Amino acid sequence: MVSHADSPRSNGPHDDDFELEPPSKSSRKRAMQALQDLGAELVALPPTRLRKVPLPESLFIAIRDAQRLTRRDEALRRQMQYIGKLMRSVDPAPIQAQLELFRGLSSAEVARQHRLEKLRSDLIEDEKVIEYIVETWPEVDLQHLRTLRRNALKEREQNKPPKAFREIFKVLRDLDRAGVAADDDDEPDDSDDAEHHA
DSSP: OOOTTTOTTTTSHHHHHHHTOOOOHHHHHHHHHHHHHHHHHHHTSOHHHHTTSOOOHHHHHHHHHHHTSTTOHHHHHHHHHHHHHHHTTSOHHHHHHHHHHHHHHHHHHHHHHHHHHHHHHHHHHOTTHHHHHHHHOTTOOHHHHHHHHHHHHHHHHTTOOOHHHHHHHHHHHHHHHHTSOGGGSOOTTHHHHHHHHO
């Protein structure tokens, strides 16, 4: 193969045209669509998560405006086009990385929910499971949990709505959340973050 240094046409217009050939119309269209899809994913985020995405202020505000439109089709369509236009001037990689992180957290949340549901079922079937709960979460209100278990058993026997059964899950979920890192929770000072973007 002849190197550019050995070729008398290495600096010719044809070689430059080949190397600097602009992307085709179809590839540009695909790239634009990918940015539009990324913008739509951002609009679908709850505000607490949106604040954690690295966004320029103008894009953050445009997305929050779109979230307030609540399906007024024409206005929302125009806003999404505007978001797509803003997306062209940002590096999508950090945004995509944060969204991937959210997807991972969502999977973890689903797994946690299944684990707590199983723990609740085990507790209903065997009172000794309370010992494991106390060992895991010493701050648990033992009397309240025992009362809920008795009520849940009565509900099941009498074919009543599972009010206490649901309440047990809520108690277990609150205990579990208290034991995870604070930044996984919706913190009350999230509103302060919005001021930094707004």
